[in-house]
Amino acid sequence: MFGKYKPMWGEKTQLKSSYDAVIIGGGLHSLATAYYLAKEHGITDVAIIEKNYIGFGGAGRNTAIVRANQRTQYNVPLYKEALDLWPVLTKELDYNLMFNNCGNLNLMHSEAAMKAARMTICTAQYHGVESHLIDAKEAKELVPALNISEDITFPIHGAMFHPPGGIVRHDAVVWGLARGASKYGVEIHQQTEATAINTRNGKVVSVETDRGTINTSKVLISAGGYSASLINKMMGIRLPVSVLTIQAMVTQPLKPLLNHVVSSGAYHCYANQTLKGEIATGAHMDQWPNYTTQTTAHYIKHQAEALSEFLPCLRGVRFMRIWGGLADMTPDMAPIMDGNDQVEGFFFNCGWGYFGFKSCSAAGKHMAEFMANGEAPNILKPFNLKRYEEHKLMGETAALVTYTPDN
């Protein structure tokens, strides 16, 4: 059945001195962009430059929650497309991305939250995305482990139920896209650090790496949490991005217990069960910018306190490991996808915070289109950088974001 195994993303090759396009960072968005550049636009002479190994960043650290029930009409279509792409990509890549469309249950703990949820639900329904407001009892029917009594810090009033969402196997997406892209000829260079982008007459001419210079006329920085600092360092463009460490953790594996992704804003906590049976849980971010990816004692405790309240049976379950990654947050919790503007041939894609997994396929697809045609496709236009200069935030979050003192 299985013969000799071949390297999934090609044999290690020498770095060439020139490529049609260079992509900095080996995360989800880079890999997806490269895949679609090759597949849809015939641009196969592409190098992905990755400092560590693919999946080192957020791509390998996220909790892989996917959904398309965002708040605004700019976001919903993009995320809907991404959500619809999981089965398509599974087939195209011939790699099991293990999409578990178990649905997301977003708990609401006050009348005000119910109203906020209704707006989000209306937006989804208006765009043909399934999402419903349900009461606490109905939520309990979906998730029998929920505590819907009054004697917890934030009693549950109801929930937003979004059946088409769920979880995907994040590593599979990284490896599947890498394999898919490399089949078309894309080269993935791991253990290679990009150090500078050279321009001439307002045009990109080459990329410097610790393994040599690469001539190219098109470069994309899409390096997750590292993007903003790279963009600043290499291109002198300052972005309104705060990079914060965000943590997640898993428990020991259990037989099926949670059949939906459950999340709560008030408790700063979400939980879902992976196919391996672990309860993956996270949500809280450091409140001060840092690149440490260090975990903290208070956070794992916070998470235990929160879960103890709204999913009390989990008190008898053990945490197995906690880890940290980076979240690059913009003031309006929406990404920045822009380029070919300040400098010809320079593109960037960042600000995905803690929600850049679910979007990677669609974002990559349209970034590829952007890079191939030189002009932003309509769906990406609202995500330009200019919106901040114009003081027109996107409204993806209802409340004011307070993760930095200077937002």
Place this chain on the structure above:
Amino acid sequence: MMTRFNQLPTLRIDPTKKVIFNYKGKSCAGSEGDTVATALYANGVRVFARSLKYHRPRGLYSLDGECSNTCMEVDGIPNVRTENTLAKQGMEVKEQNVKGSAENDMMAFIDKLDWMMPAGFYYRTMHKPASMWPVAMKQIRKAAGLGVMSPDHVTPGKFDEIFPRTDVVVIGGGPAGMQAALAAADKGVRVIIMESRPWLGGFFDYRAAEYSKGKPLYSRARELAEKVEAHPGIRVLKHTSMVGAYSNNLVTGFQIGGEGDSFTERYVEIRANAVVVAVGCIERPLIFDNNERPGVMQVACAHRLARTYGILAGEKALFSVGHDLGLEAAIDLYDLGMKIACVADIREDGQNPELLLELAKRNIPVLKGWVVTKAHGSKQVKKATIATIDGTITRDFNCNVIVASAGFTPITGPLTLAGAKLRYDSHTNFFIPETLPEKTHIAGRMTGLEDSMAIEASGTLAGIKAAMDSLACTCCGSESASEGDSEGDSKEKSSSSSCCEACDDAALKAAEEALKALPGPSRGTKLVTAPVKGRKSFICFDEDTTIKNIKQAIEMGFDVPELIKRFTSAGTGPGQGGIPGHNLPLFVAKYEALSGVPAPVRPTTVRPPLVPTLIATYAGTNHIMMKRTPMDEMQRSDGGIFRKIGVWERARYFSDDFECKAEIENVRNNVGMLDGSTLGKFRIHGPDALKALQRVYTSDMSKIKPGRVKYSAMCNDDGCVIDDGVVIKIAENDYYFTTSTGRAGQTVEWVRYHTRYDGWDFNMVNLTDSMGVINLSGPNARKVLQKITDEDVSNEAFPFSAYKEFMVKDTIPVKAMRLGFVGELSYEFHVPSSYMVSLWNMLKEAGKEFGIKNFGVEAQNVLRMEKCHIILGQESEQRTNLLDLGLGFLWDRKKTDAKTVGAVALAQAEKDQTRFRLVGFKMENNGRAPKDGSLIVDDKVRGYICTARDSFSLNEAVGMALVESHMAKIGTRLEIFEDECGDQRIYGKVVPMPFYDPDGSRMKS
């Protein structure tokens, strides 16, 4: 049931005391001190569990919980490591992840199907055709996981937490750790020692070998333990596993309560000045065919089973080891009555000659340069094949136990969590720290030492260093002193001598010399796998990962241990990587070296908790903490229905009618009383107070008139409204202001932040908790107020928008404002919290004849909505600016010098025609109010409903909405999209605001 030793001096069980528990519905007897697994072993249980993927039989392997082999369900809690969980009277113990029983598992056939499941097979199968995936997924979910957790399980027991502060924390209560604790405590610093076992002693505890002439190691261990426990400077936390280490020497762990303890488990978080890590080693698993068959166990497992628990693991054992401790165990177990088929030693030479002599005396054959290659027997070991290291010669031995261990490897988790970078050391074959974090020291076996004296000496040295780290110098101000943690009186004590404890390095030097004189780190064995193909040789037990799987992963391009771990899952199971931890990187390095690309040997990342920890334990006492206003109790007794809002609990309703008809009508017709104490309340004063106000508020604050209330707003840099409230000038350079409830916590920082470069001189005081607020509203409000004060409160003397300070009953100082949030004649009284109850009662009493009643937050919400007064967060969102809300009049465009936060953005937004705008609307055809949060649409989304209600006061449905500005014209028809509306729409029409009392005569008269 087998006979157990009941006289050994090393025993940690009390054979005279029985513990009876239930195992699979049958009662099972152990001795006090038994773990569940040792009791079961004594009762003849050999197969404890089935493995995750292949359902292979699994047995007792290490006794230290490094794999999930003995995980069971105990008292409804799944995945309990029974090998280090003490058996208790009446426990309910069940097997998990088996169909049938662990002994006879119907799923066992899967073991033969391994060829279908190479590394990462699930990524490449089951998705074709697409319709198969949901079916397959169900099966995967069922097959995965180990234990079952019931959704209504209630975890029994009491959980607690402690947060001790100490000078030195010693992790590990073995000989090195105990010596470190003693040495540090003798220097006069406070010490905490953590030990995961229920006793101190480490690897001396069970060994009968000589420590010194006539003194066995176990005696030495007990002697040290006694000293440690008796030392007044040492706090001993036994049965406490260290699970995390964080910046600045914060160490976390959890303690299991024993008899007489007030807790079942408790979370322990220790802030220390210095840390000594002396956690020793574990045995590096030897990898060979069927290396996890029940009957295969590590050296210390077999040895401790006998010495600590009084159980001989089997009648006849074959030893395959790479270390002198293996030889020592063979001798000791032989003397205790075990037959030894032979001892295969990986090492060609270098054995301790005395041990060889003892083995020879007992006629135990020793084969040097040999290793076990296969365990035979389907559920339990029956036979072993051994071979020369190169695999050329083989021999078979009958036996029912294989004691196997490739060597030792240090427990590096605590070090890496603390921030140490590890490097591979080829002499010891250990990963040792390249650099140690500040004020962290290591000692004992984990440094490669083997000699008992050296191990202790290294502990003493580390203890002295750690103590010096945390002592403050009292004589010369020397560098080694850390800031300010010495005991107060030590200053006087040593001021006369030339040296203080902190600088006295004589002891340090002596300890260094002592250690140097003793044998250093010994050579470690390098072998990872016996000469086998590896199809059934397991590198990770929990995830059923074989050597073959690892090779497959490498071929597929996963060339870094970290990636191989992810791809094959090796090390991601409940054993927290205990089994594959160091073998994986060692194996990968070796295997890759074969292909000519030698890579640095680096272990995979270790993450907290090092020991799986109950969520209940992390949660600890977990008390709910909410703020309550001074009026909390009174409102509750008046029937208030409370809601948690931010950090507060507030009365939202005063009856079951959540539309609040009675409350609303009473305010409109009589008079109502609301507790507004959660409002943010601040005083800002000082010469530059006004400048600070000008910076953060959009209005011109220099224009505040004495005795008047100024309503204004604060914006962020985008011009978006973050706060609104009133400001009062109470004296020259002295202001009192309010913020919305939600902003109270951030306000001081906000003002400070936005004035940080100016060097202005002003002070701020947050009075939110020390002042309470009562809102008195309704046409009868004046009559009520008049009854409790002599102050002239007539409309002339105290008009709308005025501010007054007066005393009630000569005692209660009141700051009173005439406001009109709910659209009626209304007063807001700000009084010190301690007077709130009195004032509240007075008003209630005075208001009786005027029909005074409580009203809650929801009634207020409707009342103010009818008046079109906004609540931030309700009529605004993150992107809503001052102009969008129609509050442009609050922005003074002339005070450019003030550099008001948000002014630049507002100036820009003023020209922008594409923003949102707050509008009032009524429903067409007298229709019902739309639900809050519904959308305004046409061919796309144009806005949404902020608040809308069927108004009792107006007898029609009204509301406010944020819509695109081109739709803000009076008369515009609004198409409203509600959730679940399908094709149905309802319609409203933009109307002028406010709806209620448009000219404000009620609120102003």
